[in-house]
């Protein structure tokens with residue numbers, strides 16, 4: 001017998017339940033990735049993610065070849081391509097990871113219908129893209145289909161038994177016939193951020209191994225240190241599924257200690273946002289909880305939006321983080337929080353405009369994590385304190401006390417020592433003139449007053 005394994009956001013050989021199940025059930029297995037024209041056309045495949053995806057596919061193909069297999073790549077609509085390949089290979093069974101977005105659900109349904117029409121079966125596996133399947137943990141008594149608050153979700157999530165881990169296969173047999181398009185190359189992608197990380201399962205496992213020992217021990221104390229850059233940087237590996245979230249939770253729990261606990265909690269935030277999106281797909285675009293905002297828009301705030309995007313708002317820590325995003329296609333979580341708060345609450349610009357800009361650059365750009373974190377910061381999401389506003393000067397002084405992070409990304413300010421770099425406007429005349437750095441686009445008091453008035457909090 002022959003089975004097809006459709007890889008989506010699980011581009012790995014380790015701990016991959018659909019691959020494991022197919023290998024257990026069939027004599028020959030055909031691994032497939034479809035370059036989905038819906039996703040390419042919708043503009044989601046921005047350069048940074050296209051380049052990283054190319055690395056992931058090359059890595060998957062290489063890993064399969066080491067084991068006697070290969071990856072088949074096709075372009076088109078997944079349901080059509082899977083059916084075509086199943087016919088070519090004489091396969092009756094197709095294995096795939098359960099998706100979480102509205103689009104992934106539609107893709108799954110289209111696939112099931114098309115396969116059944118030609119007498120094939122679709123096998124869908126949970127807890128592949130997230131550690132705990134969205135929808136498997138619900139508040140129960142309240143009758144709601146998902147948790148809208150993180151802490152009770154975290155409690156219930158922590159009580160769930162994790163599924164067992166699956167080792168990477170040692171060998172696989174692949175039918176000879178079906179052809180593949182060439183594996184895409186990162187080199188063919190234009191407009192990629194200079195400091196973009198390398199993708200692929202080997203790179204992900206190396207990153208994890210390099211960070212794990214000291215990184216996880218110090219994670220609880222250091223994860224908010226902007227200059228220390230002490231977080232795992234595994235978000236793109238989790239996004240493309242070159243690392244398994246179940247494996248990470250297993251490993252961290254086995255290690256234990258405050259750092260590991262804090263890391264597991266962040267992995268739970270990832271699952272939390274996925275379960276909100278799975279239950280409320282519209283939250284990708286519409287307010288999860290409307291605050292009746294009268295947001296400033298592209299038209300009414302064009303100059304402020306451009307200054308924010310280009311890292312020249314005049315607030316050093318905001319500008320540093322926005323420049324890191326452009327340069328690396330990644331930004332520290334504390335930077336994401338304070339730049340998003342600055343756009344939504346100080347400039348009072350629609351969170352969707354910021355979320356779109358992030359998605360255009362982030363290598364880990366992810367509908368669940370990006371849109372719902374943006375909503376969390378904007379106060380339209382699941383934050384129980386929707387009107388808190390992060391002050392960028394205080395944030396800078398607290399999370400970059402020596403100003404090292406700012407000087408790393410904002411060379412105009414490299415001559416200013418220590419934490420004074422967070423308030424260049426306080427410098428005396430000639431020193432201020434020498435740094436050729438813009439004045440703040442808006443005063444913080446003015447921004448706060450505008451926000452309070454617009455939210456009827458004044």
Ligand code: FAD
Nearest residue numbers: 231232233234235266270333336340364365366369370373
């Ligand atoms: P670590 O601190 O090492 O955390 C480990 C893992 O936990 C991360 O890789 C990530 O998968 C998960 N995680 C950590 N924090 C969060 C969080 N707040 N929400 C959900 N998962 C989390 N993360 C994305 O993966 N994709 C996005 O598009 C994205 N957009 C964001 C937009 C905004 C406005 C904000 C405030 C946060 C966003 N995040 C997003 C969450 C978080 O900032 C990143 O996951 C984190 O910075 C990635 O760095 P890391 O891998 O070193 O994280």
